[in-house]
Amino acid sequence: MLDDNMKQQLKAYLEKIQQPIELVASLGDDAKSVELEALLNDIAALSEKVEVARETDKRSPSFLIRRAGTDIGVRFAGLPMGHEFTSLVLALLQVGGHPSKESRDLIETIQGIEGAYEFETYFSLSCQNCPDVVQALNLMAVLNPNIKHTAIDGALFQDEVESRKVMAVPSVYLNGEPFGQGRMELEQIVSKLDSGADEKAAEKLSKKDPFDVLIVGGGPAGAASAVYAARKGIRVGVAAERFGGQVLDTMGIENFISVPYTEGPKLAVQLEQHVKDNEVDVMNLQTAEKLIPAKEEGGLHELRLANGGSLKARSIILSTGARWRKINVPGEDEYRNKGVAYCPHCDGPLFKGKRVAVIGGGNSGVEAAIDLAGIVAHVTLIEYASELRADAVLQRKLASLPNVKIITSAMTTEVRGDGEKVVGLTYKDRNHGEMHEVALEGIFVQIGLVPNTEWLKDAVALSKHGEIEIDARGETSQPGIFAAGDATTVPYKQIVVAMGAGSIAALSAFDYLIRLPAQQVGELEPA
Template structure:
């Protein structure tokens, strides 16, 4: 199951295990069960003094295995093989079960331990989903630290019947006590906050009590991280309030054009950004949504940022780096069938449509890359592009046209996403040249039509362009004194990671210049 290099790496990690635990497998005569037996025997053999394994489990889901720390009542189970993107989740679960402390704030651990009730989680994931590990690791952590939390991690490809019966068409998808709990990316703080109803008020009070910052950055993508690093290196008090550190980078699979980094993926890049930012002592406040900006009442006064949870933060200067999000196509059926056939991440949800017909709306680089990816998994891909020609790079278009299971409709306007029994069953589009309407029968629609800046909360405060972008000058100044902006939320052309990082650095230097002059 594991090559020699991976075994050596795993053996080094397992040296950190300090408490004995047991793995109990429930197997059948399938090939996946044989692979699971091999994997568990390998793990056990690497730390036989601390890890034991049994193959007499009686769980209904086969193949599956549980992790059980000796002398505790924890309940964590993996159904199917946790490989691919989930191998890291397995390694962390082994370490945490074996007593190695997680890299999580102590107050979050305390919150997990204090949860009271019966919490039985089923989390469905796919091995190609880069959003799934955060959710899987969060729920695994909760099961290990609170015996009232029971977590089963289910690999959708191994349990297709369950996926069909529960109408799972997007991952990660979480059920709590048999009822739908969440769909999509979530961090452990979000899950705990959803269960702990008093968490938001406590968090708001904690934030409002913080001392003012010299530089407060709103947004934690490449622009926000770079701004924080540059500001902190000036020795000034720096804070970052972010909805999700890393921002949209977390949803990017391959990064191959960042200077000095030949190849990486979004989650790794985002994790590196956060690690470097923390190394400079920056106060990172995750899961924070900004609601309004209150400019300083007088020159040299404090700027206030009010948050959605009721808290507020104050600072001498503010850098806005809120980034952008996927644009909706805004046709009937899109919201109704979201996660029921309408999807935005081909890497995450593509495997759930194996052998099915799907459409991709959008003929830019993102859309054509998605269509090429999906063509290797699904039965057939239909590309719908509004303009008369595809807008993607020529090399991508050439590759697309070489695929036998792809149909392209240009000059086509999406009119409606249709469905039946709660699931997508087709897409209506209009030929813009002839006005003729057509219906394509399919089971999935992937929307890939660009970005919209996250700036609605700034209307009436900071000057925005007609596209909603923050208007900035060459140094990142906005029209509000002491307020700067950087990255994809601004009028700076070309939305690229390297450009956003440069913008963030520039905005931080401008903010520092403002501080020493005013």
């Protein structure tokens, strides 16, 4: 099941196991059960502290990773390969007693949670957001005996997916009831169980000393800003809603210069580690709510957060990025995660053998249609313009696929559903005015991005498209406040462009600080 290279890497990790563990398998006669048995035997052969046992569980194939002689463990239903292989490795280590790198405060909070919690997470092997949720809940199950967790491959257990109407991953259930959908960090899950977590976090944030440079947003622009600013020896902080930003939702990256190929989640981890290596104060899972510019040049700007906390800084760099643009038609919001999706890599496997539509004929839309064509029964690509806008090579590939239909000059007017899930869409022929209906089970929206700047309307000047207006130095309409990346008027929304812009903003912020009169700002504090 595992090749020699993977076995060697896994063997090195398994040497960190401190306590014996059991891989307790529930297997059937199907091909996936045969694969799972081979996988578990491969793992056990790599360590004397790992044994394989058998049981009968309600899900097959599945297996429990259990600390020998205890009820501490986590369960996988399916084969945790692909993006979930890291989740498997971490589960083996943590159940085996290898300590987590999470903060002591967070670990103690998890250990103190009272009550009985049985989590179930539906994932897909191609979902880059799922591992964070799976790993977070696995760790909680290891740390607290009141918490149990089963990670379920939705593509393998289609009957459950259908009965629970799961149409987006990750989908988390708690004690049989829906708990959450989409990417969730460990702190977010804990805060939903610990009602006082937000208040404690807000209080802790508000007590922080002012930063010399505070960066709002943790995508490529924010990460570059943080590294460049920190290397000046000043006090730097990053407040990010989710570190990595849109990069986390990007599968293959082939135009990051000097790196022929990487994947978004991997790059996001590398960005965060580089930032932390420079002793930057990273405050993740923080949603900015209001920016109050300093009343006078050299004064402190204030950033207010959704949890009630606030941060102050002598200079600010805004790098809040962008999010998927919606089609804004009746039914879209009602059926979001019930057939309307925005990430084909994450949710595509849930529509295996079904009919779907892709809205958008640019590179993202055509790439999505190509990917989905290998999974679903049929793809209808709908483009508003009279022709597709994607690169010619992508258009040729799309045209070669037998289960794809391309409709141009079409305006989507409605998402139709039966009250529980999507059953079709309606579009208008822009050439003749005729209305058409398409029967399908899923709709993937791929029509570009919109900047995350609504909260800045009264703080800095925005363009008619909502982008932050900046000059060549990255400075906004407010002295001491800079911006970079997809949220700004920079014309090209690319990772390398955002990184360059972030570097410029950081250098400009430092130049701004050192030119302030000493009596206004005092000496810059070393980081």
